Amino acid sequence: MTENTPKLRAALDDVPTYKPGKPAAADGPVAYKLSSNENPYPPLPGVLERAVTAAGVLNRYPDMACAGLMAELAERFSVPLAHLATGTGSVGVAQQLVQATAGPGDEVIYAWRSFEAYPIITQVSGATPVQIPLTGDEVHDLEAMLAAITDRTRLIFVCNPNNPTGTVVHRAELESFLDRVPSDILVVLDEAYIEFVRDAEFPNGLELYRDRPNVCVLRTFSKAYGLAGLRVGFAVAHEPVAAALRKTAVPFGVSHIAQEAAIASLRSEDALRERVDALVEERARIVAELAGQGWTPAATQANFVWLRLGDRTLDFAGACERAGVIVRPFAGEGVRVTIGETEANDIFLRVAEEFRKEL
């Protein structure tokens, strides 16, 4: 470091870097990307056309208020307009939420392992992460999360279903948890994968937030809707929180193309349902085959499966890559594998079968 180095905030020193899922190789053997929980399908019917039209006015700034999209969301999810806020992906909205609630000296509680952006956005805000280990079943330990609350706690993330395990917390436990969190602490229900859930005990955050002013629901167009590349997500929360989100948003963050594509996607419900159903069926096939091979995958309700492999994690990821599929390893812990194209899933299953024999 030289004398001329600009002074940067000390809080940045320990911020972990976000590791995006490795892309599939551009050349070489067939390679499928199963590392980022993306949707393998192309945009829904009508989306591309609307996005292309929107691209015709790239010389203009987008509508900062996202009025068209907000109106559509309000109607689709039966929530008041004033309870909505959009952002650059739900990770953008999550960052806005942390900025709105927590700074140096404050604490943000979340399960671990969970979505890897949580520690980053917490530390960038200068706040202190409080990570609560998942239970032996890879589920949020809500009792331990409650016990970790202090007078410095400002925000609690509940990632439901959880990334990278796909596990869910059920309605009764979540309601009991919410009833006991002090009402001046914001609880964020991150529901990025909700469309893939088929568990009847799963609590829809939009039902829980209505009479709870300290609950905020996060949703995204990146996963089921297949718009990961456009960066658009939204929050549903009571007015003070939604208003704070508008203050912490990057002005003009959500592009006109993203707004228009999201509107077209919302109008393509039937096609969305078909695709999600197909992925859910594929998930059931994969989980059953893995079980048949002798694995005990976590009880996933998302568009991915989690295998806890401990110190064999990187070996497994390497074997997958050599066979033509890129998965997401968390060294020393396990691999997360997105439900993708049938051909890709079959390659993964073949690798899993071979690997299992060696264990």
Ligand SMILES: Cc1ncc(COP(=O)(O)O)c(C=O)c1O
């Ligand atoms: C739990 C969870 N929340 C939020 C996100 C962010 O998605 P996006 O910013 O694309 O909406 C992800 C992405 O992987 C996620 O897994």
